Amino acid sequence: MVEVHRLRHGSNAGQPITRRDGLLKVTGMARYAADNHPPGMLHAVIAAARIARGRVAALDVAAARAHPGVVQVMTPGNRPALALHPDDKSVPFSFRMDLLQDDRVRYAGQPIAVVIAETLEAATEGAALLAPRYEAEAVEVTLDAPGAFVPEAVGVGAPPEEHHGDMAAGLAAATRRIEATYETPMQFHNAMEPHGVVAAWDGDALSLDMPTQGFALTQMRLAAMFGIPAEGIHIRSPFLGGGFGSKLLTGPQVLGILAARLVGQPVKLVLTRAQMYGPVTHRAPTRQTLRLGAAADGALTALHHHVRTATSRFDDFIEPAAGASHTLYAAPAIATSYEALRLDTGTPGFMRAPGEASGSLALEVAMDEMAQACGMDPLDFRLRNYAEVEPISGKPFSSKALRDCYAEGAARFGWAGRPLAPRSMRDAEGRLVGWGIGTATFPAMMFQAEARAEIRRDGTGLVETGAHDMGQGAWTAFAQIAAESLGLDIGQVEFRSGRSDLPSAGIAGGSAHTATAGSAIQAAGEQAIARLAELALADPRSPLFGADNIGVVARGGRLVRWDDESRRDSFADILDRAGLESVEGRGNASADAEAASRYAMHSHGAVFAEVTVDPDLGQLRVTRLVGAFAAGRIINPRLVKSQYYGGMIWGVSFALHERAALDHRSGRVMNADLGEYHVPVNADIPSIEAILVEEEDPHVNALGVKGVGEIGITGTAGAVANAIWHATGVRVRRFPVAIEALMG
Amino acid sequence: MNRFDYVRPRTVAEAVAAGAEPGSAFLAAGTNLLDLMKIGVARPARLVDLNHLPGLSSIEALPDGGLRIGAQIRNADLAHHAQVVRRFPAVAEALLSGASAQLRNAATVGGNLLQRTRCSYFQDTASACNKRAPGSGCDARGGDNRLHAVLGWSESCIATNPSDFCVALAAFDAVVEIEGPAGRREIPLRDFHRLPGSTPDRETDLAPGELIVALRLPGEAAGFAPHSRYVKLRERTSYAFAVVSAAAGLRIEDGRIAAARLALGGVAAKPWRATAAEAALVGAAPGADAFRAAAGLALAEAKPSGDNAFKIELARRIAVRALILAAAGTPARLPALPASPFAPIPGGLHG
């Protein structure tokens, strides 16, 4: 095959272009799943359990059915049959679902019936009229519950215990030791767009408008569940109003599909805000104990990170909170361990930066406590313990520009000269001011994706892959990669996405979507260009004829000879002469197992926070945030900054606001709405800056792209907590920080 | 939501008649009522829409220098009304510290006075709640009650009144004008809300069918305008209910306090007017010592109703802060973060 060189400068990728779907979004024209109303559509509403454990003894189905407009009530008695039990987990990334399989209740908010009606209002009132009678059993919903066990695996198949070096020796060698326990609460994703589905059956063919973070997995599971061919399932998901890990296929969506099957008409089912606090996963609470030892010079001698967390009584997801301790700091002895409880809650799952968000908070505060114990500046202390290779595995990093992140972030923030002692700084009106730092980290992953590219006779391109725009800007970033791979201007490339009948783009998760689907697009484009080059180079009429060993480059709709700019041939001419309508390229991407076995791959960052605290009232505010992140190649700096901002704001939220208030007796979430489940408002985020630190990574994937979607949360929550200590001298170890903790 | 009748009266008399029928509820902006209907806490048989009634939407200057405010005036319009800002700045500050801009644009004076508690067990129909279902019990006891009452609560109910507006109204002696089946009457706002006792379901002195038509702010209270503030602690910088709050007004003559007003929010089932504290301030030199002593008196009877002992001390401190800010003088413009501890503090915190 001829050599096709890759253009590094003057391409589409790397440009801060605005979202291509921006106009649709700001004018309300972007069509989300629930905006669809196929003819004859009915509305389905879930009746959710108000107990957390027990059984449904009775439902007043007659009352619901008698309500004007109600068409049908779906209960365990008449729910259409499924080919697979809802608890089956054979499809990857599956969680057990509650699909009216019996009368058991396993958590508050579990669906116990579905009312289908002509209007949303009638279905809603019908659900209320079911007035369930329960036989309730005592519940456990806190981390104080008995019955802790060592889980088989944490996160996605990771071992529950890992270590390197000799922990006892490490602790014995320490001249300073700290041990502290940190608590993080149960949190919910709260995507703006609630989970929903508009489902229509045609025989065994199924048409779905449904937000999802993974078409292929969703198709696979639905096909298995309903015993129908996956090819007959068509899903449209052009936009998600946020997913954050909660929008792989969910139980409520399957209930909507079942309801459509039951009534033989299209059905729309959308969760209410309150219903999003139960059946669609959450971030599990954690109680993390960190034991650190350090020598007199501030070098860590031991780092032990133990996590107590919880899963549901019926399924397993263990928040992998200790992962950050495997990679962040060099220590001769590192150990991580877990214990878990089974609680009467829904099953936890992936929530933006699963593991790293809560784990890095605990680790970063512990590091701050140790810096304090050593009398060192917290940044110097982190640099003193900088990991040159990944500590737990001993592997070199594929790239790691964390030192630059520290340096650029500190310079921009003005960290130098920070007084060591807490309560040393005040604002003009006497409020306490403090500065804190946190290191950010998130693994750079790859899943599997395919893409198809075409160069058409009119000289334009077409690129297809079933990617997911969750608001992060996939429509734009992928189009940029597509344009670059084809040597075309972005306006000359048609980019198709957001549908299940396109080549699979894998899942939008693990901060790996751009890396994975982007690499597939790049490969598809390169193959199309290579085919075109073969045509040109073999054609005596082409100015490129005979350039075989020198190679060509695609630029501006032409192939150009690598060593001679004046010898060029346009895509249109090449195809025209060949008498072809188009050439096609196909591309795949997946993790490079060989590279992964040799290198540790992570994005990194450093976050600096300033907080201001009223010394009498305990009220606090984050007044400045600067984050500097290195995540390999940046496809679109504007979108990437938005990801960092969003992540950092989430970090503030983690430290100061978010908490599900569970009633310990009933197991119900008592603040299941956005009025009472607090996330920051604009006034909570006064000044925020994200710095993109240069980093080139030749190993992670063909594009050199690492993830940016989740890392912003990590580091930030710890930086805020550490700034609070610096302002007040109070070391808060329980999150979110409560006003009474800071009253002084 | 249940099915209900909707009526649109054309006169106050028609509204009162419709409102007196069993199962009726007056609908103002609905920012509280409709929320409660959606979660099944309120299930009225009939909504009597007040939005098309004549005569409830004006603000009139009164001969004594006070203001008469129609019940349908929107919170935002009231907060930005020039005479309110000039004569009753703490009322404007309290209004602007509540809810969000969108809610304030809709919410009315009458609705704000009658908004229900935010106790999460009251809002959850599966919980026992004596206020929602008399005699069923109180699940807030022994539950999540960090933000519940520390003053005036009873064994049957420990909920707080969530209104910011009412705290300032209580401090400055507002009067509620009512039109009812038995005619017209007035109640001082201080006496309008009830403490729970054994009947927490009876939250105010209003009888069925009684309609709030207006609110009066007396001219006498305008004398506090140069030294009036509202301060509110919350769990985020904006768009959150008060953990505790305080409205304070001072009249300072010859370096001494000639008259004082102090009311606390977030501490009880009603806005808590602290008359003993006010009396103690009269004659004192404005300053931290006098303010601390007064705040101590204001909370003298306080006791925790659950995991909320911290609120007693916090309420003392917010009272002190409100008095310090009032003494420093009402700012020429309302701060960009109304009622926030992060608004400018004239003279600073002195260490």
Ligand SMILES: Cc1cc2nc3c(=O)[nH]c(=O)nc-3n(C[C@H](O)[C@H](O)[C@H](O)COP(=O)(O)OP(=O)(O)OC[C@H]3O[C@@H](n4cnc5c(N)ncnc54)[C@H](O)[C@@H]3O)c2cc1C
């Ligand atoms: C998310 C959220 C946050 C909020 N935050 C705050 C806050 O921080 N501080 C704060 O103070 N408030 C806050 N509020 C509450 C808000 O102030 C009230 O919802 C609003 O004032 C109610 O006014 P309305 O006109 O919408 O009343 P409606 O909801 O229409 O009515 C409320 C009640 O008053 C009755 N009623 C209304 N008008 C009359 C009348 N003229 N005569 C007799 N009865 C009448 C109704 O029947 C009903 O029972 C918040 C509300 C929400 C939803």
Ligand code: SF4
């Ligand atoms: S505190 Fe009052 S409102 Fe809350 S549950 Fe108890 S009785 Fe009901």
